[in-house]
Amino acid sequence: MYGLIGKMRAARGKRDAVMDVLRETTGALPGCLSYVIAIDPVDADAIWVTEVWTDQASHKASLQLPEVQAAIAKARPFIAGFEFQVETQPVGGFGLPRAEAG
Amino acid sequence: MYGLIGKMRAARGKRDAVMDVLRETTGALPGCLSYVIAIDPVDADAIWVTEVWTDQASHKASLQLPEVQAAIAKARPFIAGFEFQVETQPVGGFGLPRAEAG
Numbered sequence: 001m002y003g004l005i006g007k008m009r010a011a012r013g014k015r016d017a018v019m020d021v022l023r024e025t026t027g028a029l030p031g032c033l034s035y036v037i038a039i040d041p042v043d044a045d046a047i048w049v050t051e052v053w054t055d056q057a058s059h060k061a062s063l064q065l066p067e068v069q070a071a072i073a074k075a076r077p078f079i080a081g082f083e084f085q086v087e088t089q090p091v092g093g094f095g096l097p098r099a100e101a102g
Numbered sequence: 103m104y105g106l107i108g109k110m111r112a113a114r115g116k117r118d119a120v121m122d123v124l125r126e127t128t129g130a131l132p133g134c135l136s137y138v139i140a141i142d143p144v145d146a147d148a149i150w151v152t153e154v155w156t157d158q159a160s161h162k163a164s165l166q167l168p169e170v171q172a173a174i175a176k177a178r179p180f181i182a183g184f185e186f187q188v189e190t191q192p193v194g195g196f197g198l199p200r201a202e203a204g
Contacts, residue, residue, distance in 0.1 A: 003140045005107055005150060019193065026196040034136060034197030036154055038105050038190035048107060048190045050152045052138055052197070088140035088150045091121065094128040095136030095154070095197070 001033065001096075002056040003088035010045045014078035018047060021078075025071035031058025033096050045080070052090050103135065103198075104158040105190035112147045116180035120149060123180075127173035133160020135198050147182070154192050 010018045019037060026035040031054040040046035053059040062068055090096070112120045121139060128137045135154040142148035155161040164170055192198070 001140075003138070003150070003152075005152065023194045026194075028196065032196060034138065034195070036105070036136065036152070036192050036195040036198065038103075038192040041189060041191050048105070048188070049195075050105075050107065050138070086150070087143060089143050090138050090140040092125045092128075093136070093138040093151075094130065094134060095199075096138065097197075 001090040002053045002059055003090045004049070004051040004053075004059070005084075005086050005088060006049050006051075006082060007040075007084040008047050008049070008082050009080040010047060011078050011080045012045060015039065015045050015047060017078045018075050021071050021075040022047070022049070025067060029058075029062045029065065029068070031055065032062065046083075052096060056087075103192040104155045104161055105192040106151070106153040106155075106161070107186075107188050107190060108151050108153075108184060109142075109186040110149050110151070110184050111182040112149060113180050113182045114147060117141065117147050117149060119180045120177050123173050123177040124149070124151070127169060131160075131164045131167065131170070133157065134164065148185075154198060 022037045033054060034052040036050045038048040040048060124139045128139065133156040135156060138152045140150040142150060
């Protein structure tokens with residue numbers, strides 16, 4: 001599996017606008033096992049996104065999907081920057097689709 | 103919902119021992135919606151854990167469960183430290199149990 005943990009910063013006052021775009025977009029994208037969007041209780045403009053994909057190729061391919069391209073274009077004006085991003089290799093746990101969770 | 107994103111560091115060469123304990127323990131704990139355990143492809147002793155709980159009280163209560171207490175005791179000798187931990191407030195996304203994903 002392929003994982004991403006990232007923190008983005010919305011432009012001042014635009015966090016909810018970014019969240020709305022993220023929520024509209026994160027349906028069942030091919031290869032996406034989990035995509036959790038969270039706010040930060042102590043940082044009003046921050047958004048944490050944690051993702052699990054079957055593999056890195058699925059994540060990369062998702063960025064080319066028309067609905068994802070449209071979402072990126074829609075959210076971009078509201079995003080001030082990306083502060084943190086790490087790639088991980090999820091190996092198991094609880095709550096992932098059973099066949100993938102190992 | 104209540105979320106945690108954390109990075110722990112295993113003692114040198116003990117990452118897999120910690121992973122084994124985490125995998126054995128993370129069954130269906132009350133209030134746990136997602137618990138993903140990941141290795142770091144560029145940091146051999148690091149383990150990333152991303153958690154989603156129905157609420158903070160459920161997470162806190164889980165730490166008192168006998169099986170979790172036993173796992174903590176079992177893993178502790180293999181853990182060098184915790185390098186990063188952030189609390190989040192997950193609000194939606196994909197892959198969480200439907201009733202909670204909002």
